[in-house]
Amino acid sequence: MVCSVRVCGIGALCALSLLLPSCMPVTDGGGGGGGGGGGEAPTVTLSVEPTSLGISQGHVEFTWATTNATDIVSTNFGIDAGPLGASGSGRAVKWVTIAGTQATFTITVRNAAGQTATAEAVVTVRGDAVNSPPHARCSNAVSSGDIASTIWSFDPTESWDEEQPPDTITMRFDWTGDGVFDTNWAPLAVTDHVFTEAEARACPPVPVTPPATAQENYRATVKMQVRDAAGATATWTQGLTLVIHSTNQAPEPAFTVTNPNGTFPNGFVDASASTDNEDGLGGLRFWWDWNFQGEDFPEPLLWTGWSDDPTATPPAYAGPGTYTILLAVMDSGGLVNWTTRQIVVP
Ligand SMILES: [Ca+2]
Ligand SMILES: [Ca+2]
Secondary structure (H helix, E strand, O other), X not given: OOOOOXXXXXXXXXXXXXXXXXXXXXXXXXXXXXXXXXXXOOEEEEEEEOOEEOOOEEEEEEEEEEEOOOEEEEXXXXXXXXXXXXXXXXXXXXXXXXXXXXXXXXXXXXXXXXXXXXXXXXXXXXXXXXXXXXXXXXXXXXXXXXXXXXXXXXXXXXXXXXXXXXXHOEEEEEOOOOOOOOOOOEEOOOEEEOOOHHHHHOOOEXXXXXXXXXXXXXXXXXXXXXXXXXOOEEEEEEEEEEEEXXXXXXXXXXXXXXXXXXXXXXXXXXXXXXXXXXXOHHHOEEEEEOOOOOOOOOOHHHOOOOEOOOEEOOOOOOOOEEEEEEEEEEXXXXXXXXXXXXXXXX
């Protein structure tokens, strides 16, 4: 009854679709009049992408989600009736032909007690012959793994195009997200990749906090581009964490406070005394918390604002008191260590 349960690959489109006629659940009192304790009434939502086609026929992608439903009773877009399976959701790309200016597609589901619910989605005809870019779809279940041994498997075979069949779509991959594609154009197919150390080190490091001192993490942004027969392209991306096991040691942070009893910001701090087994000072980055209050450090959301400059100027403090300054230092391998000092503001 409510259009709130959705399964969708693109969050923004999901949210948007709540406002569009493409997502129109319909209540259907259904055949479940009596129902001997058959549980809650079923719900179903249906959305379609795109919501308009240039001409009167083409591929569209249906996505549906249900609650309390056990079976699909019927659809008018070519999905067989039958059990929903465990997920209560699904998708299908179908070739549709629209008579007139729009078509309404429906799905009806039911629960074990026989109560039914129906949802609708509408596709209109724009009346232009503009080629639409393909829809990039790819799945990969592994988000983090070791270089040289983890096999990442990317499945782009659900990519599709509004005008042309999937076997006309080609794909290519950029493993590190540097904009240089590492594979040639090829037909859609499951593609495996094992990252090398060089590929990992070409990606931005991710902070790793001790005691995981024998590990370096890097963040790869994999890009898969698909191209339709007319040359239009679309791109899918996914961030992966690549792990290198190494002997890298965490840095040893140290800093001095000048004018510790003065009123900041007249003073400044200097972390130039920080050291690292593998990196010189120039290979280190610095992060400050000017008023550390014993939070559950480190908080990953706080890993922003890294500076290459070991010196900094604290802000003005609110009033007299004892404050704790925390310095975190990250080396070129992403290993982080930290230390604190107290200052007295009179
Ligand atoms: Ca196309
Ligand atoms: Ca190091």
